[in-house]
Amino acid sequence: MSTFTPTDPSGWILPDNLKLFSWWVNITRRSERIGKYFRTKQSAPQPCSKNYSLRWSVRPTLISKLLLISYQRSSRIDRFPPYTLLSSAATFIAVERNFLAAHWSKNIEAEKHSKKQKERNVTTQVSVNELKQFLSHVLERRKLIKVIYQRENALGKKKIQRKLRIKRIQNKDISKRNTNHLRKQAKQNFTDEGDQLFQMGIKILQQSKSQKQKAQAYVFFAKAADMGNMKAMEKMADALLFGNFGMQNITAAIQLYESLAKEGSYKAQNALGFLSSYGIGMEYNQAKALIYYTFGSAGGSMMSQMILGYRYLSGINVLQNCEVALNHYKKVADYIADKLEKSEGIPVEKVRLTERPENLSSNSEILDWDIYQYYKFLAERGDVQIQVSLGQLHLIGRKGLDQDYYKALYYFLKAAKAGSANAMAFIGKMYLEGNAAAPQNNATAFKYFSMAASKGNAIGLHGLGLLYFYGKGVPVNYAEALKYFQRAAEKGWPNAQFQLGFMYYSGSGVWKDYKLAFKYFYLASQSGQPLAIYYLAEMYATGTGVLRSCRTAVELYKGVCELGHWAEKFLTAYFAYKDGDIDSSLVQYALLAEMGYEVAQSNSAFILESKKAKILEKEKMYPMALLLWNRAAIQGNAFARVKIGDYHYYGYGTKKDYQTAATHYSIAVDKYHSAQAMFNLAYMYEHGLGIAKDIHLARRLYDMAAQTSPDAHIPVFFALMKLETMHLLRDILFFNQFTMRWKWMKLDNTLGPYWDLFVIGLIVAVLVFLLRNHYG
Secondary structure, eight states: OOOEEEOOTTSOEEETTOOOOTTHHHHHHHTHHHHHHHHHHHHSOOSSOHHHHHHHHHHHHHHHHHHHHHHHHOOOGGGSOHHHHHHHHHHHHHHHHHHHHTTSOHHHHHHHHHHHHHHHHHHHHHHHHHHHHHHHHHHHHHHHHHHHHHHHHHHHHHHHHHHHHHHHHHHHHHHHHHHHHHHHHHHHHHHHHHHHHHHHHHHHHHHOOSHHHHHHHHHHHHHHHHTTOHHHHHHHHHHHHHTGGGOOOHHHHHHHHHHHHHTTOHHHHHHHHHHHHHTSSSOOOHHHHHHHHHHHHHHTOHHHHHHHHHHHHHTSSSOOOHHHHHHHHHHHHHHHHHHHHTTOOOOOOOOOTTSOHHHHTTOTTSOOHHHHHHHHHHHHTTOHHHHHHHHHHHHHTOTTOOOOHHHHHHHHHHHHHTTOHHHHHHHHHHHHHOOSSSOOOHHHHHHHHHHHHTTTOHHHHHHHHHHHHHTSSSOOOHHHHHHHHHHHHHTTOHHHHHHHHHHHHHTSSSOOOHHHHHHHHHHHHHTTOHHHHHHHHHHHHHTSSSOOOHHHHHHHHHHHHTTSGGGGHHHHHHHHHHTTOHHHHHHHHHHHHHTTOHHHHHHHHHHHHHTOOSSSOHHHHHHHHHHHHHHHHHTTOHHHHHHHHHHHHHTSSSOOOHHHHHHHHHHHHHHHOOHHHHHHHHHHHHHTSSSOOOHHHHHHHHHHHHHHOGGGHHHHHHHHHHHHHHHHHHHHTOOSHHHHHHHHHHHHHHHOTTHHHHHHHHHHHHHHHHHHHHHO
16 A cells, blocks of 8 residues: 655645656646536635635646656656556545535535536537537548549559650651651752752853853753752753843743742842843832842842942932942942952943944954954064953953963963063962962062062062062061052052052051042042042041042942942843844843943843843833933933933833923033034924024034034034025025915925925935036
8 A cells, every 4th residue: 555645735645656647738638527627616606715715726736736746756657557647636536526525515516516517518519519520620631632642643644644645756756757867868968969060060160161161051050950959040040031041031030039039049039129120021010129129138139239229329219318328339349349359350341232333343342353363363473562461351351351361371471571571560460369370479479570670560569569568478568568559659550559548548557647548549549440449438438538428439339339240241241132132131231220330221221222122012112211211311321311302302102292302402412512412402493392493503503513523524514504495495485474484384284394304315315416427
């Protein structure tokens, strides 16, 4: 038996070895009924004393403390399992309750019993509600877990299905990739073969000298085009459009250009713009042409850039804007200047078809074959001047001759052996630049330049200056270069003048001096030095050293742009015209005219008014010719100005307008001193057509025409003879004004408005008859 010792003055005693666990708080919570009993007793009115009531309110706390203290002091925890402690605690509380109840009355006991019963009912109800809530919560969680589980299962199945699909797709993709790879490989091989064929065609075209060899190059282009090579397709489309080797087919060319344009070919877009602007094989549509040119220029077409520059300069279907034109022309000029600095400039021979046929056959721009053979004969006989001239022609390919470095070196060597300083200088130039016949060699170049310079040759002096300026074969020495350039410039060599201007412009070896740079650039430009013209344009465009002038800069840039490789079409167009291929010649001249070449504009108009072309409808030829004559006249062509007057006088492509015709003739007379315009204007003054009749002014203009041009002597002689004869007849026979006017009207009605021409013809016939009788 365990012993009991008092631990509290209130009379509470505890077992000596009682131990409680750390979860005693949970035990007291489970004994909720006991705790509520104490609270009820405390809150209810009691008959006992205040101290006794206080003891009741304190005892649960004391019980807890005492039990905890006993638990902490005990060392034998295993002797009191949890259920033993619970039962001991419940027994202890019951004994205490009986002890207290013995001191109360029966009424208080009954009240206590009833309240206790109520507490039990409330506790039971609360516990049941909590249990229901707990069970419902558990059910909800189970349902939620079940739903989550089902969803996870569904997601797992979907993942598995997706993996299977991905595997199937990957398998399919692998097969497709293999197939696509094979196709790409075959296409790449096909493309590579097309590129090889195209390069072979280009090589043949560059090395060929005869038309047959060039035609063979286009066979390779055709094969490469069939394999989808875009550049070859562009070559074939150009050949079909321009009629190279007699294969002109504008319809096929348009179809090919349209397919190329869809693939982004800027050359095709430029060509479609050109065809739309003239209505050749397509609808005449200037707005559409402008769109094509815009896309072509954005793609990098220098020709489209040049066309847009000319349109904005002249205000053709766009608002005239010098700054926009400057922007377009500068891009092309930069490209051309870069080529010129690399000695890749293209010589341009511009033949005017408006010249007389006898002059065309011996045109100074094109060297006739017979004349060339005669020059060769003279060169072989030892004519040094002819040797140098033929060497120069072959060196750069001028006057219709092909560029041939071997022939050029051959003639220069023959002339140099004879002591020609020019020939020595040109040999040095060939070795300085390097080519197939004379590989680049600075030492050899220095040798020949020195030989020429020792004889005071300007080209040789300039060559030595270049060697010292760029340090080729010798150390860079700007002072020596400046000295040689100055000596060559004093002798009038334009390339040396340009080099001096460049040194002062860039400050190479000298202080920058824009005034001196402008001076030398201007001197060189007067001889047509293209790079000097380019740098003058740069100075005017930026206002460097001179007052800025957009118009002047654009005009100078335009001159540089016209040295582009596209100017080769002047020769091919001229030879096509001589061979009778009018359509091919017209298409090439028309494209150059669209780019702003004044010579091409007048040549195109000349071909159109002859009505020999078949690519345009006849009713469109005169209006188009008038348009081109007008563009050429704006650029300073006097003959075109006279032609515009003729078109308005006769009503070609427009309504008859004598007043407008007289205006254009007057411009040609005042600005260009055109003998033809003087004669026409005198005739209009004589008859009062579009202007007031003035016989004295007519006589004066006839005399001026005869003085201006020897070719006008005979027409002026007959015109004056007719004028004086008619004046005499009027004075003798038609003294009455009414009678004169009636007779004059009668002559017009009987013989027509041009009866005076019949009179001139009659006078000529009489003179010829008298002369034959006199010398017969």
